[in-house]
Amino acid sequence: MNTPGLYHILFISTALFFIGVYGFFTRRNLITILMSIELILNSVCLNFIAFNKYVWPEKLDGVFFTLFIIAIAAAEAALAIAIIINLYRSHNTIDVNAAEEMKY
Amino acid sequence: MNITEILFWFLTALAILSALMVVFSRNPVHSVLWLILVFFAISGHYIMLNAQFLAIVNLIVYAGAIMVLFLFVIMLMNMNSDSEPQKNKWLKMAGTVAGGSLLLILVAALKNSEVQYQKVEGAQGTIGLIHNLGKTLFTDYVVPFEISSVLFLSAMVGAVVIGKKD
Numbered sequence: 001m002n003t004p005g006l007y008h009i010l011f012i013s014t015a016l017f018f019i020g021v022y023g024f025f026t027r028r029n030l031i032t033i034l035m036s037i038e039l040i041l042n043s044v045c046l047n048f049i050a051f052n053k054y055v056w057p058e059k060l061d062g063v064f065f066t067l068f069i070i071a072i073a074a075a076e077a078a079l080a081i082a083i084i085i086n087l088y089r090s091h092n093t094i095d096v097n098a099a100e101e102m103k104y
Numbered sequence: 105m106n107i108t109e110i111l112f113w114f115l116t117a118l119a120i121l122s123a124l125m126v127v128f129s130r131n132p133v134h135s136v137l138w139l140i141l142v143f144f145a146i147s148g149h150y151i152m153l154n155a156q157f158l159a160i161v162n163l164i165v166y167a168g169a170i171m172v173l174f175l176f177v178i179m180l181m182n183m184n185s186d187s188e189p190q191k192n193k194w195l196k197m198a199g200t201v202a203g204g205s206l207l208l209i210l211v212a213a214l215k216n217s218e219v220q221y222q223k224v225e226g227a228q229g230t231i232g233l234i235h236n237l238g239k240t241l242f243t244d245y246v247v248p249f250e251i252s253s254v255l256f257l258s259a260m261v262g263a264v265v266i267g268k269k270d
Binding site: 004007008009010011012014015016018019020021022023025026027029031032034035036038039042045046049050052053057058060063064066067068070071072073074075076077078079081082083084085086088089094 | 109112113116119120123124126127132135136139142143146149150153154155157158161162165166169170173174177178180181183195196198199200202203204206207210211214231232236237240241245248252255256259260262263264266267269
């Protein structure tokens with residue numbers, strides 16, 4: 001239990017995932033909600049890399065999954081920030097409660 | 105306890121503490137800075153897990169591009185801890201219960217799983233370097249690679265269309 005291994009990496013990524021879930025539930029600022037999503041995505045990436053090394057060290061599948069996750073996260077962040085700026089322009093706030101009537 | 109284990113525990117503590125600070129700090133600018141620290145710690149883990157190229161990509165794309173975008177937007181909207189909406193006490197409690205119970209279940213499942221025990225070691229071999237990665241990317245993964253370029257184009261067009269004033 002003292003020497004770290006695959007268990008410990010899986011535990012770290014689980015902890016990061018649920019810290020992200022907690023932030024997603026409790027924050028009401030849209031930008032910090034987006035940051036919690038980035039935290040969740042990163043914990044999943046860490047899982048992919050850890051399994052790639054410890055289960056299939058000669059293959060690169062986990063690395064490519066992580067690479068595509070990073071690419072999709074970049075596209076998602078750009079779109080989400082466009083939506084947030086639009087919301088800010090119409091409502092002058094980015095509280096999630098302000099977006100309850102989805103119209104402008 | 106050799107140098108690799110010390111590095112492992114240091115990066116672990118850094119990642120989890122910074123992630124907690126991301127969620128708990130009231131100022132959104134501080135949240136972004138702590139998140140950048142989380143990305144640095146995770147990149148250190150990537151290097152120890154034989155994914156050196158991915159560590160650099162993670163730093164450049166996440167800490168360099170996405171987080172700077174977040175910082176710019178936060179500064180554009182002039183947000184600080186005063187404009188941060190007050191958190192509901194019940195919402196906080198519900199988040200703690202939901203996240204904590206799921207965390208407990210997953211940790212218990214991890215403890216019972218039969219993962220083959222392998223101890224941590226530093227980066228070795230050249231499997232995660234750019235030579236092998238490029239070869240595999242353009243042979244086995246060429247279709248997802250091209251599809252992701254279409255995804256980027258559509259995301260760019262969508263961001264411009266959503267963001268423009270009408």
